[in-house]
Amino acid sequence: MCGVLGIISSEAVVGKLYAGLLTLQHRGQDSAGILTYDGHYHLKKGNGLVRDIFDEHHVARLRGNIGLGHTRYPTVGEGTGEDAQPFWLNHPYGLAAAHNGNVVNFYELKRELFEKSHKIVNSNNDVEVILNVFAEALERTVRTGFTPDSVFSAVRQVFRRVKGAYSAVVHIADKGLVAFRDPYGVKPLLCGVDRRQIMPAFAFASESVTLDLLGFSEVRDVPAGSAVFIDAQRAVHERKLQAAPFRPCIFEYIYFARPDSYLNRINVYQARVDLGRALAHRIKKSGMGIDVVVPVPDSSRPAAIEIARLLRLKYREGLVKNRYIGRTFIMPGDQARQKSIRHKLNPIADIFQGKDVMIVDDSIVRGNTSRSIIQMARQAGARRVYFVSYSAPLTHPCVYGIDMQTRAEFIASGADAGEIAARIGADRVLYQDIRDMEQAVRRQNPAVRSFCTACFTGQYPTGDVSRSYLEQIERERELYKPKQKELDLTY
Numbered sequence: 279m280c281g282v283l284g285i286i287s288s289e290a291v292v293g294k295l296y297a298g299l300l301t302l303q304h305r306g307q308d309s310a311g312i313l314t315y316d317g318h319y320h321l322k323k324g325n326g327l328v329r330d331i332f333d334e335h336h337v338a339r340l341r342g343n344i345g346l347g348h349t350r351y352p353t354v355g356e357g358t359g360e361d362a363q364p365f366w367l368n369h370p371y372g373l374a375a376a377h378n379g380n381v382v383n384f385y386e387l388k389r390e391l392f393e394k395s396h397k398i399v400n401s402n403n404d405v406e407v408i409l410n411v412f413a414e415a416l417e418r419t420v421r422t423g424f425t426p427d428s429v430f431s432a433v434r435q436v437f438r439r440v441k442g443a444y445s446a447v448v449h450i451a452d453k454g455l456v457a458f459r460d461p462y463g464v465k466p467l468l469c470g471v472d473r474r475q476i477m478p479a480f481a482f483a484s485e486s487v488t489l490d491l492l493g494f495s496e497v498r499d500v501p502a503g504s505a506v507f508i509d510a511q512r513a514v515h516e517r518k519l520q521a522a523p524f525r526p527c528i529f530e531y532i533y534f535a536r537p538d539s540y541l542n543r544i545n546v547y548q549a550r551v552d553l554g555r556a557l558a559h560r561i562k563k564s565g566m567g568i569d570v571v572v573p574v575p576d577s578s579r580p581a582a583i584e585i586a587r588l589l590r591l592k593y594r595e596g597l598v599k600n601r602y603i604g605r606t607f608i609m610p611g612d613q614a615r616q617k618s619i620r621h622k623l624n625p626i627a628d629i630f631q632g633k634d635v636m637i638v639d640d641s642i643v644r645g646n647t648s649r650s651i652i653q654m655a656r657q658a659g660a661r662r663v664y665f666v667s668y669s670a671p672l673t674h675p676c677v678y679g680i681d682m683q684t685r686a687e688f689i690a691s692g693a694d695a696g697e698i699a700a701r702i703g704a705d706r707v708l709y710q711d712i713r714d715m716e717q718a719v720r721r722q723n724p725a726v727r728s729f730c731t732a733c734f735t736g737q738y739p740t741g742d743v744s745r746s747y748l749e750q751i752e753r754e755r756e757l758y759k760p761k762q763k764e765l766d767l768t769y
Contacts, residue, residue, distance in 0.1 A: 279534050279679050280363070280378040281305035281349035282467070283488060284447030286455045286508050287479035292340040294492050295347040298481075299328045301488045304536060305378075306351035309362035313374050315449060316342035323348075323362040344449055348376040351681065361403040367410070370417045371424075372451030377405040378484055379444030379465045380679040382742050385750075387411065387439065408446055411439050416450070424453060426507050426515040433458045433505040437520045441742040443527075443678035443730075445500070447482045454509040457482040461522035462739050463502025464678050464730050466530060466541045470494025480508045485539040499542055502526075525739035528729035529680060531719045532669045533577050533640045543723045547580055552718040553668040554581030554638075557710050558588040561636070564708055566664050569633040572596035574623075574640070574651060581668040582638035591636075596629035597651065619650040631659035641669040642698070642707070645689035649702040656703070665704040670712035674736035677743050677751065686752075 281302025285291045295312045303310075310331050311323025322336045328349065348363035366374035381387070381404035388399045391410050399406050415435035419428040433456065436446075443464030447457045459467045470489035472479040473496075481494045489497045500506055503520040526542050527534075537547035561568075570592045573582035576599065586593035603622040629635075635655055642648050648665055655663045671690035685691045689698055690709075699707040712734055720726045732738045 279305055279351050279681075280484070281347075281488075282376045282378045282445060282447055282482070282484045283347040284345070284376065284449070284455055284457060284482045285479065285492075286344045286481075286512070287472075288343060288475045288477050289479070290341065291343055291345040292337050294481075295340075295345050296328070296332060296337065298483065298488045298492055299347045299349055301491055301536070302347075302349045302484060303328055305484060305534065306349035308352050309350040310348060311350075311362045311364050311376075312336075312340055312345060312347045313364040313366060313376075313449075314340045314342035314345035315372075315374070315451060317452075319366050319372065319374060319451075321364065321366065323364070325362065344455060346374055346376045346447055346449060351679075361401050363403060363405050365401070365403065365406050365409055367413050370413060370420060371453060373409060373413050373416075373448060375405050375409040375412070375446055375448040377408055377444050377446035378467075378679065379446075379460065380404060380442050380677060381407055381440055381444060382442035382677055382740070382747060383440070384442075404442075404444065405446065408436060408440055408444065409448070411436050412448060426509065429454075429456050429507045429515075430505055430517045430519060434519045437461055437503065442740060445484070452510060454507055455480070455482070456505055456507040457500055458505040458519075459500045459502050460740075461503035461520040462525045462730070463542075464525055464527050464739070466526065466535070467500040468497055468541075469500055469506055470498075471496040477512045480512065480514075482506075485535055485541065487536050487539045490538075497540075523728065523739065524726065525728060525730040526726060527678065527680075528716065528719055528731055529641075529669075529676075529733065532715075534680075537577075537580065542726055544719065544726070545722060548722060549719045550577070550580035550640075550668070551584045552721050553710065553715065554584030555588060556714040556718040557581065557638075557666060557668045557708075558585045560708060560711065560714075561585060561666065562589060564706075566636065566706060566708075567634050567662075568636045568664065570594050570596070570629060571636050571638060572629065572655075573638050574647070575599040577640045578638045578668065581640075585636075585638060585666075594626075594629045596626050596635070597623045597654075598626060599623055619647050623651065623654065625654045625658040627658040629658075630655050632661055634662040634664070635660045636664040636666060638666050638668065640667070641672055642667050642689060642702070642709075643672050644687050645698070645702050648689075648704070652703045662705040663703075664706045664708070665699070665702065666708040668710050668715075670715050670731075670734045671698075671709050672733050674733050675748060675751065676733045677738065677747070678730065678732070678740075680733065
């Protein structure tokens with residue numbers, strides 16, 4: 279899961295790109311990059327947080343009124359700067375791209391590009407394959423002249439050849455900016471307009487909050503299977519290129535997206551409130567005696583507040599978060615995750631002392647965070663600790679860009695709630711029902727008939743995930759397993 283941003287404007291865009299990436303930092307902490315264009319491409323990217331990569335010198339040389347930005351969260355590879363986005367090519371015209379997602383047939387296309395087109399894909403980043411496939415298709419279509427149809431034909435070829443889930447923004451030098459979203463719409467992508475300039479400025483981003491904070495109005499989702507092309511004169515061309523069942527990722531609402539974002543006309547904050555409401559009914563039937571409800575900050579707070587309100591229980595912020603530690607779920611390696619959890623959260627003893635505490639979290643993936651939090655609660659004097667998740671049990675690998683790629687990583691794989699409770703040290707564990715989970719998130723937009731819930735069900739909506747592919751990513755996961763190292767607390 280990554281953060282993508284693309285802007286075409288009449289003014290220099292580097293400032294907006296930098297500010298926009300800060301709003302997308304939660305989507306990727308491994309690396310970041312900014313590319314701008316003023317007749318030449320200017321690029322700066324590297325490992326680390328946005329604030330640590332760019333300085334005044336970089337900002338001064340990133341000139342141009344068109345640009346791309348990216349925050350990266352790797353799911354495979356060695357996490358080197360070579361894999362940071364954006365990427366660019368010099369032919370045809372000059373092309374640059376950034377994307378969010380995961381290409382299922384990445385290695386097949388990488389081999390095909392080398393053997394048939396004699397092109398080397400030098401990184402382990404999916405966007406380089408997407409960019410090369412787009413470039414090949416565009417080169418064929420522009421032999422009789424460049425038109426918006428040329429762009430749509432190239433995107434159509436990407437949809438035909440590139441399998442998996444992806445949302446991408448591509449710049450075509452001196453021609454314009456095109457954004458497209460895979461036919462199933464698994465990954466989010468939104469478009470916004472700023473009409474305060476003589477010619478309107480346009481932006482594409484992974485979350486609506488980015489567009490809001492940068493002053494882009496008329497915000498809307500890029501439809502699944504569609505491409506939106508903004509030409510050099512700022513005319514908008516849009517076309518539906520491929521139809522498929524709409525399956526946006528439900529984990530965006532559970533954990534990844536910011537609560538102030540709207541994705542697919544669903545507000546993330548309200549979705550989490552509704553998930554809490556649905557879970558409250560299950561908790562009421564469970565018969566658990568609860569003295570106080572405590573959220574795991576920050577994503578679970580809206581659900582926990584709603585649970586406490588409906589069940590008329592005390593709500594307390596019993597876990598204090600150190601905001602200078604990154605999101606532990608997306609940190610590379612178990613040791614880094616486990617070390618950071620204790621530095622990230624600290625309990626307020628008086629809230630736990632002698633009480634039956636219910637801790638609310640968004641999910642339980644590997645169990646590391648849950649186990650550590652429960653240990654903290656007991657050390658702070660809790661009499662009983664109940665642990666509830668407002669999502670269903672995670673049991674299957676995600677192949678679309680979330681860092682949970684082998685079944686062995688899931689504590690819920692092959693285990694029931696009682697066994698999970700024993701493993702993480704809880705008196706009881708309670709999960710959301712998967713049907714209630716889907717209904718709660720789609721309440722704001724019933725037009726979203728279903729979601730991608732592959733990590734809960736093992737049913738992959740794109741239809742291109744084989745058993746051999748799942749075995750392959752397990753092997754890759756082992757190959758690129760991060761070396762054990764101390765966590766840098768300045769990160």
